Amino acid sequence: MRVLLIKDVKGLGKAGEIKDVKDGYGHNFLVGKGFAKVATDAVIRQHNAQLKKEAAQLEAQKEEFRDLAKKLEKIRPVIKKPVGENGTLFGSVTKDDVANALKEQNGIELDKKILELDSIKNVGIFDVEAKFKHQISAKFEIEVVAE
Structure with a gap:
């Protein structure tokens, strides 16, 4: 199962990374506790769009x-x-x-x-x-x- 980490998970990875995990661990712990989302194409596109938006805001703040x-x-x-x-x-x-x-x-x-x-x-x-x-x-x- 592929998941997109929303928060840092000790021993697994940092927020924003896509990881392959076992189904039970992914569904029951990571997704269930709000540490990750199932890495579908829509979720990945949404995450990438959010990253671009944050980068644009950061650049605007630097320019200001x-x-x-x-x-x-x-x-x-x-x-x-x-x-x-x-x-x-x-x-x-x-x-x-x-x-x-x-x-x-x-x-x-x-x-x-x-x-x-x-x-x-x-x-x-x-x-x-x-x-x-x-x-x-x-x-x-x-x-x-x-x-």
Whole structure:
């Protein structure tokens, strides 16, 4: 009996593989427990169509991240913070501050979790990196000025 694995099965194979198994094991365990489907032509065609659809969605998402990375590399948001008498900031610039500045000044919404920046406690120009999924990243500068 040929089955298409829907989930990984230890000792048998990974999801998406087609395997030959004994009839009882295939019907009673794999199909019965939802680990596999009987590998008919229709099931295989449906699975292949689903794989193509997922690949297209993945490529579209990668392209979206690349476009966003290009936009980020061209901008320099300005963050205003209160400054003490010695020229240092009260507190520091956070990822939240950078994400809010990007949204307010450039209309770009980013999750602050993808931003990486060093501790910023002075005014000046600093580098920030946004790390998206699929090994796509963008480096851009922020300018911290006295309020």
